[in-house]
Amino acid sequence: MAIAGAISQLAGLLGDRLVTSGAVLDQHGQNETYYPLTPPDAVGFPETTEEISAILKICNAETCPVVPYGAASSLEGQHLCTSGGISLDMGRMSNILKINAEDLNVVVQPGITRIRLNEELRATGLFFPIDPGADASIGGMAATRASGTTAVRYGTMRENILALEAVMADGTIIRTGSHARKSSTGYDLTHLLIGSEGTLGIITEVTLRLQGIPEAIKAATCRFASVEDAVNCVILTIQSGLPMARIELLDEMMVRGFNKYSGAGLPEEPHLFLEFHGTQAGVEEQSATFEEIAADYGAKGWETADTTEARNALWAMRHKSHYASAALGAGGHIWPTDVCVPISRLAEAVLQAQRDAVRLGLTSTIVGHVGDGNFHAGLSVDPNDPDEMARAEEFTSALAETALRLGGTVSGEHGVGLGKQKFMTAEHGPALAYMRAIKAGFDPSNILNPGKMLPAAN
Template sequence: MDALKELAEVFGPRFTTSDSVLRQNSRNESHFPEAAPDAVIWPETTEDVVRVVKACAAGGIPVTAIGVGSSLEGQHLPVKGGVSLDFSRMNKVLQVNAEDLNAVVQPGVTRTQLNDELRATGLMFPVDPGADASLGGMAATRASGTTAVRYGTMRENVLALEAVMADGTVIRTGSKARKSSSGYDLTHLLVGSEGTLGIITELTVKLQGVPEAMAAATCRFETVEDAVNCVILVIQTGLPMARIELVDEMMVRGFNLHADAGLPEKPHLFLDFHGTPEGVNEQVGMFREIAADFGAEAWAEAKTTEARNALWKMRHNGHYATAAIAPGKRTLATDVCVPISRLAEAVTTAQTLSREMGITCTIVGHVGDGNFHCGVRFDPEDAEDLARTHAFAGRLNELALALGGTVSGEHGIGLGKQKYMAAEHGPALGYMRAIKAALDPQGILNPGKLLPPGN
């Protein structure tokens, strides 16, 4: 490939075809087969990205961006080969505009890195997927996390961005203003596009003030249905929860094995309250009154910062806790999102279905916004086990759509959920294809992702 030879000369040691590096960039946290690129390049500036994209466009070579590689639907896997554009060296916080409550960052900055740099300002970036993901990857997959019920997803927290388009043109979308009625909303077209329409090289993100007081707690319920119905009423009453997370009895088993949590194997809610000291106390009291009506037991508060951090670290490590239940297997991690009124039906049906199919499955979710995750352990060498696992995931997606929901509230489409795009979007899928064809006519940007094959 002449283009790769050209890029090797331009980037020198920041270009490699080393087998070990290619293999590293071919792996994923979930169940997809490894997919190696032909080369890995580490850009350090937007101009570097422009050089790569222009050369690849001239040679018809695929370009797939990668941050820390934590996506669970394989968005970062270079399934068509080509160049893996590794953003780990574009990791600078460029500006913190405290008065305007925003920060300008390069795409390789991780969420914990940004919050570490904000520590002295009294501000925080609130979006918190389980992994310490890069902000560029989080924007590309429209990520969210445990705090989305209070602070929103990446869709609500990206004000502006810079992106390199498929022909190497650099565009800037949005502004530092909190709202705009000017033109098409290209910012939010690119947020969630999974690198298929443009490559994000800079982000302006919203910041929030660190709450004066924060309190965390857990409580348990006799059934998942009781726990979820409690959540539904809490949300409907307008209680401003910062986090309200469901973990089912299998997930609790995983936490006990992975983190020695010592919790009874029953459904639990993990809770976080933010505000003034008086406000937090009021929220806690209101929640406990509601929860008592659903049989909540064993109320336990994380009274210190260390205890609160340990609770949420355990929750964020749910993917690895699931692995502890059946060592030696892999995890198919999938998520769906349904209207809050249908949440209890969705979760209990998923539990029943997994048991009927003989599947080892954990359920954990950001149930305050109707989003929950299933982690299924399976043996990739066992064809029957693999088929059963994929059948379960398919039925879960069909359930979400039947209940008026979506096949993904957080993980995105990537490789794993393309077959459901037509069922969810109908004729709108054709317009998505038209946008892709208009912005990337050669199909070089992250090919094989998000949109299903076909016309």
């Protein structure tokens, strides 16, 4: 068999760094959401780009699937080995290779996590701003084109990667991009690999843009009588050009989840969590301007978090929204989904999502990076309840249809993986054929994360 033959050869290459024990396989077959346990046939722990090249040469010859594995924090099952094969755990490739402080960039291996990266950068006065909530690996964030709470100011991974090193399906090692801030040469393979979810190549090195740590940071919260008032406040804030660093919406159900999970003690009304970056004077001016805008929409309960400890506590609570959503349901599992729409259509999309949840009898939270039109719905589900799972499926389909009708996308952050494939034709139409042609050109044997991203052709 192809997989068995590959495992035999990889054992000779990696020795005890190729593992087939049940506990390790199960660990690499788990996920944060509702997908069933999907263990690989073996887990490899490479330590160098050259080893990954050798691994892919063997697996390509044997037609053995290879799926990269980072922190396993993705929400659409991107890291699951649904076709069996090798889970390639990048955890041992987690070094900072070079900090170029003068050029505001850093070169890292894919296994380093964002929190550790920023801890090691702190002494330089620089930081990496992308914050998806989970302590994700940089390679995984690149592969899924992650963003997060700070995207409204600093952009997504797409805007914050200058260059990549990657290993192609046949084992060829390539470099894309450079340390220069721009280039006009060749096809943009860097941004083709960003967001490709391990289906086109294995990312082995990333050059990231860095930012200076702001002189002053101020966080705040306020609440509104309705989601519509909160969202309209966000829309006017963005349209006014106010440079928000973070602006997050929590509906009343999400607040209830925080109260249950974290003991937050918040009034169960829609809230905005905010953050301002800049000079001390600039931050105070931004904060005062936002307060004026929010007052026009009936905001109340304005509270600030001026200390590092208070800010960290606020955002730690926000980053636990996945688990707070799970606390509201009896099943203990979350069906997470996200969409992104033009900012002017955000209120319409959020309100429709709330109506659909009520219509379908589902417990749903809404939380999102609404400053860029992206929001998440977290459905509490029991995977053993077929009726509830069918209603959750109907909800996600309705939300995707709403996003596309309003000129948006079926995912602004979670990616495609397994769960969003069924919407790819509706969103991309004839362009999907060209995506399949790219996949076939990069990976003709279809060994790189097969069964993800692109739906099967009819």
